[in-house]
Amino acid sequence: MKVRDMLRHFSEFPVKSFEAIMPGTAFILSPHPDDESLGCGGFIACAVENEQPPVVAIVSDGSASHPGSAIWPPKRLARLRQEESRDAAAVLGLPYDRLLFLGLQDAAVPTQGDSFDAVVQHLCEVVERYGCQTVLVPWRYDPHCDHEAVWIMGQKLKALLPRLTLLAYPVWGLTLPPEMEIDEMAPTGARLDIRKFLSRKRAAIQAHRSQRGLIVDDDPSGFVLPEHLLEKMLSPYEIFIAS
Numbered sequence: 001m002k003v004r005d006m007l008r009h010f011s012e013f014p015v016k017s018f019e020a021i022m023p024g025t026a027f028i029l030s031p032h033p034d035d036e037s038l039g040c041g042g043f044i045a046c047a048v049e050n051e052q053p054p055v056v057a058i059v060s061d062g063s064a065s066h067p068g069s070a071i072w073p074p075k076r077l078a079r080l081r082q083e084e085s086r087d088a089a090a091v092l093g094l095p096y097d098r099l100l101f102l103g104l105q106d107a108a109v110p111t112q113g114d115s116f117d118a119v120v121q122h123l124c125e126v127v128e129r130y131g132c133q134t135v136l137v138p139w140r141y142d143p144h145c146d147h148e149a150v151w152i153m154g155q156k157l158k159a160l161l162p163r164l165t166l167l168a169y170p171v172w173g174l175t176l177p178p179e180m181e182i183d184e185m186a187p188t189g190a191r192l193d194i195r196k197f198l199s200r201k202r203a204a205i206q207a208h209r210s211q212r213g214l215i216v217d218d219d220p221s222g223f224v225l226p227e228h229l230l231e232k233m234l235s236p237y238e239i240f241i242a243s
Contacts, residue, residue, distance in 0.1 A: 001181070001182055001184060001185060001186065002178065002179055002180065002181055002182075003176045003177060003178050003179070003180045003181075003182060004178035004179070005186075006182060006184070006186070007174065007178075009186045009187075010170070010189070010191075010239050010241070013188075013189045013190050013191045013239065014190055014191070015190070015191045015192070015193055015237065016190040016191070016192070018043075018046050018047065018050055018192060019050070020190070021167075021190050021192055021240055022043070022047065022052075022054075022134050022167075022240075023133060023134070023165075024052070024131070024132070024133030024134060025052060025053075025054065025055065025130055025131055025132045025133055025134075026043075026047060026052075026054040026055070026132065026133075026134045026135070026136060027054065027055045027057070027123075027126065027127055027130070027132035027134065027135045027136070028040050028043075028044070028054050028055070028056045028057070028135075028136045029057050029059060029123070029135065029136065029137050029138075029150050029153065029154060030056060030057065030058050030059060030150075031059050031060055031109065031138055031144065031146040031147045031149070031150045032058070032059075032060050032062045032065075032081075032106065032146060033058050033060075033061075033062040033081040033082065033084060033085040033208065034062070034081075034084070034085070034088075034205070034208040034211050034225070035138065035147075035171055036056050036058065036085070036088070036089075037088045037092070037201065037204040037205045037207070037208060038171050038205060038229070038233045039138070039169040039170065039171045039233070039238070040054075040056075040136060040169055040238065041088075041092060041194075041197070041200070041201035041204045041205065041238075042192065042194025042197045042198065042200075042201045042238045043136075043192055043194070043238055043240075044056065044089075044092045044093075044094055044204075045092045045093060045194075045197035045200045045201065046192065046194065046196075046197055048092065048093035048094060049093070049197075053093075053094055053095055053098050054094070054098065054136075055098050055100065055126060055130045055132060056089065056094060056098060056099050056100065057100040057101075057102055057123070057126065058082075058085055058099070058100070058101050058102065059102045059104055059109055059119075059146065059149075059150050059153075060102070060103075060104045060105065060106040060107075060108075060109050060146050061074075061078035061081070061082075061101075061103050061104065061105065061106055062077070062078060062081035062106050063075070063077050063078040063081070063105070063106045064105075064106035064107045065077065065081075065106070065210065065211060065216075065222060065223040066210070066216045066219040066222035066223065067219070067222075068218075068219035068220075068221055068222060069216050069218050069219040069222060070218060071216070071217075071218050072210075072215070072216045072218075072219075074106075077210070077216070078103075078106075080210055080215065081208075081210060082101055084207055084208045084209060084210060084211075085099065085101075085208075086099060087207040088204040088205070088207040088208060089204075091200055091203045091204045091207055092197075092200055092201070092204050093200075100126065102119065102122070104119070106146065107145060107146060108146075109145070109146040109149035109150065110149065111148070111149045111152050116153070116156075119153065120153055120156045120157060120160070123153065123157055124157065124160055124161060127157070127161060127164065132164070133163070133164065133165060134164065134165045134166075134167060135154055135157055135158070135164050135165070135166050135167070136167050136168070136169055136240070137150050137151045137153065137154030137166065137167075137168055137169075137243065138150055138151055138168060138169060138170070138171060138173075139151070139168040139169065139170040139171070139173045139241060139243075140168065140184075140243070141170075141173045141176065141182050141184070142170060142171050142172045142173045143172050143173065143176060144172055147171065147172065151168065151243075154166050154168075154243065155243075166242075166243045167189075167240045167241060167242060167243055168240070168241040168242075168243040169238065169239060169240055169241070170239055170241070171229075171233070172229070174229070174232045174233075175226075175228060175229055175232065187241050187242055187243075188241075188242045189239060189240055189241040189242050190240050191237040191238065191239055191240075192237060192238045192240065193236065193237060194236060194237065194238050195236045198234065198236065201233075201234065202234055205225075205230065205233065205234075208225075211223060211224065211225050212224065212225055
């Protein structure tokens, strides 16, 4: 299926209520500090308003976004990105104790082996501690190794805890070349109307200032969130794919 056809299919998902999409407590796995705001910011704000705040785990430390910076070496940048995630969570109303940081190395999130198993075991404990019923992971076709790794973690969680509902949210997958072929038939899913929360989502994304080119100024090749991604992320609907 071509990307353009998949994205058209996403746009035709039925619009469902928050309760219909996410019964119970949700557990959002975000590969980097900002993916939670980009892909699920509207959902987070909606869940908080419905008195069902999700649990959000930032999987990697985000330290690889500006590798050429001398002023912001990886450890300092990782601390900054945690602060930005806390600021974004506050904008969305997420309670402080519902935001977790796993601190894995950016661009090196494991997909197998002892370290992978240890992370998955920790995630299982979080699910049990908070009584989570739904887990949100990135779409499997998001073109980044950490997004793929977190998707794999979600699959393992589901295998270990079959009672969980597993859903995926697209971020970078929405920017894939339209003619690109992906090996998947049309999935099922739903859209959440986030128009009421769009201004809060925008403010949460803006809180990630380092990723908008507003902090690190000694690495001209460093990452900056592109406008074409922001345009897609700030649409009136968020997409949740049955995974």
